[in-house]
Amino acid sequence: MLILSLSPLRRDPRVLKQINLFRGRYRVITCGYGPAPDGVAEHVEIDPACIGWPRDPKRLALRRYRDVYWNVAGVAEAYRLLRSRRFGAVLANDLNTVPLALSLDSTHGVHADLHEFGPKEHFDKPAWRALVAPYMRWLCRTSLPRAASVTTVSAGIARQYGLDFGVQAAVVTNAAPYVRKQPRPTGSTIRLIHSTAGQRYRRIEDIIEAFRGIRSGIELDLIVMPNEPGYVDELRRLAGQVPAVRFRDPVPYEQLVDTVAEYDVAIAYLPPTNFNLAQALPNKFFEAVQARTGLIIGPSPAMVELVRRHGLGAVARDFSTAGLREVLDSLTPELVDGWKQHADQAAEVLSAEYQSRGWETAVAALLDPAADRA
Known part of the structure; x- marks a missing residue:
């Protein structure tokens, strides 16, 4: 074939x-x-x-x-x-x-x-x-x-x-292959990851702004592909003003789940700036499940249904910086540990092999x- x-x-x-x-x-x-x-x-x-x-x-x-x-x-x-x-x-x-x-x-x-x-x-x-x-x-x-x-x-x-x-x-779906992992206990610092294509319509700057002045004990790492290099440079300059946000280099696809597993929560935030993003059920969602991390999403219908069915994380009220900030302010290690356990329970049914x-x-x-x- x-x-x-x-x-x-x-x-x-x-x-x-x-x-x-x-x-x-x-x-x-x-x-x-x-x-x-x-x-x-x-x-x-x-x-x-x-x-x-x-x-x-x-x-x-x-x-x-x-x-x-x-x-x-x-x-x-x-x-x-x-x-x-x-x-x-x-x-x-x-x-x-x-x-x-x-x-x-x-x-x-x-x-x-x-x-x-x-x-x-x-x-x-x-x-x-x-x-x-x-x-x-x-x-x-x-x-x-x-x-x-x-x-x-x-x-x-x-x-x-x-x-x-x-x-x-x-x-x-864009499910990731099944990985046998144990959820990692959340420490006193809650580490978040957002992996994304570097395209302006994704409004990544809104995510960075949500971390401006965030309380201690919450950090974000960004992995941004250089699809639009000028835009990615703007994001790097903006992140330089926000101490809780850092950039890390992209990794090969086969290393991505292990990379996400270093973190406690993945942000799968896709503002509905076009029809496909409004209906999206992206790779990053499923990679987070296999990594046994929690998830924070916006009100994207396909993702909301799975997050609520399996108890995988939190849904922000909208796609605004304020909406994301409300969820960030509610995070505790105990809450995140619960999401990780639910990800572990759902990992097989949400795997590529099943999907x-x-x-x-x-x-x-x-x-x-x-x-x-x-």
């Missing part, structure tokens, strides 16, 4: 979970950016100069969407590398790979795994909303009904694909056990 993604595969947690799930069952071939992931039978590497998204405003404005798609450099390069091959099935990651996957010689068809709700991914940007959103809707209308099956990351996003495009998508059954079901429906697993 081919696992296809126009992303750096070794840094894409969701794709790595798929590879880990299937490499022992099928002959897995991967195609994407960067070097081969561990354990695959073969890897087809796309030239990093070949960008995976359209940069063609003229054709977008003219709504020549077929031309737009097949002139995306990453799509064209992947098609050139794969077009002479035959696969048992294709697992296509994200909307931008689905037409490509459907064009390949696949004996049993295509499963589409959608990491976002594509038509609203950057809906806050007027140019994107005017030019790219209609193109994304075209991709959904013309390609998703032709996929044999579809999964996505949360119930809210699955619901929207159904409402807008009639697509019945199953949910496979990934949607992929197992979809791929098993494509790849009959008696068929060639090429």
Whole structure:
């Protein structure tokens, strides 16, 4: 089977979970950016100069969407590398790979795994909303009904694909692999961690401000990926004014759960600045559960449901600095220790092994056990 993604595969947690799930069952071939992931039978590497998204405003404005798609450099390069091959099935990651996957010689068809709700991914940007959103809707209308099956990351996003495009998508969350750990007792200083992409729309500065003048015994470490370097520099300067906040360097994905386990509470705070963030159920949520730390979240519906069902942490009243500060002021070692015990009790059911059954079901429906697993 081919696992296809126009992303750096070794840094894409969701794709790595798929590879880990299937490499022992099928002959897995991967195609994407960067070097081969561990354990695959073969890897087809796309030239990093070949960008995976359209940069063609003229054709977008003219709504020549077929031309737009097949002139995306990453799509064209992947098609050139794969077009002479035959696969048992294709697992296509994200909307931008689905037409490509459907064009390949696949004996049993295509499963589409959608990491976002594509038509609203950057809906806050007027140019994107005017030019790219209609193109994304075209991709959904013309390609998703032709996929044999579809999964996505949360119930809210699955619901929207159904409402807008009639697509019945199953949910496979961004759960982390199960880790056998014991909760670490909370000391007199409560240590918090927030690991995030460094993107301005995430409003990370609000989290830093919540720690300004915080009482002693509460500290925050930030791990921020340099997606927008200028913005990350601003955050570092701001944190320099807040003694309770420090930055630490990013760590490889496979070390992230152990890193989070050094802390007592993880902040999974995603202001709903766009549709996908409002419906998010992110990696960091599940990594905290496997690390056996408590959680502080905002009122994000998908996260709230799990936090309350399993007793994993606290829900702030809103996404404001004041709302987060109220929760921080309520923290005690005893409260946090209770959250850690509940995380330990929920770790198995909230693990990737349990949550990934949607992929197992979809791929098993494509790849009959008696068929060639090429």
